[in-house]
Amino acid sequence: MGKLEAMLSYQQTELKKQEAEQAVRSTPARVKLNRLHKLLKSQQAAIAKLSEDIEARTIQAAKLSEQAKRLEERIELENSELATITGDEESTAEEMTELRVDIERLQKEINQVVREGRHLLAEVEKATEEYQQTNHTARAAKKEYDQLRMVCEKERDDSTAELKAFDERLAEIRKDVDPALFARYEKVKQHHAVPLVPVVGGKCSGCNMSLPMVMLKKLTAPDAVLECENCGRILYGER
8 A cells, every 4th residue: 555545545534533423423412412501501690690689689678678767767756856846835937847848858768768679679579580480491401401411421432432443443554654644644634624635637626726737747656745835735646
């Protein structure tokens, strides 16, 4: 077996192995597993965000409750003072008017705080409901994910023998491949999935670049190893 024939055989076997690996990665179970994995990640992020929002709003609602309590204590004192000066003949109408204004202002503040508190509690309730629904969906998805993962692991295990056979075949062919050529092959493979390509119609079949006549003549020599000047792929003569 010539060195180019050995290299070509190695490439063909390697491509078949890649096809087998891709087949395992693209089974319906694997595709669904990947989709569920993305869904679980997004749901986990949503659950974490909802949890943070619920905690922050609950703390804020508690602060508003404390604020309302302090305002109620103040308004109670103001009402008590108003009752006192109302019965005091020495109290002036101006003093009583001022107290009533203060009481009205405090009552407005209390009403505003109560409204904000109710709004926050409604948001907490809504977020809590969404949290529970998302968590329920995530648990169901996780259960399905675990089941599918077992299926995918079995598919992978079933393909192990086939992939091992490819590895053994590649190792056997590699013995006939020229080391220098293999090194060039590996270097080209960093940029092109198929490093070794035929010349078709006087052109590199990898990039479709026309090749100079002098190169085409060189390719007729036994085991001639040339690279396309445009894409760098290793060329072999038309078959």
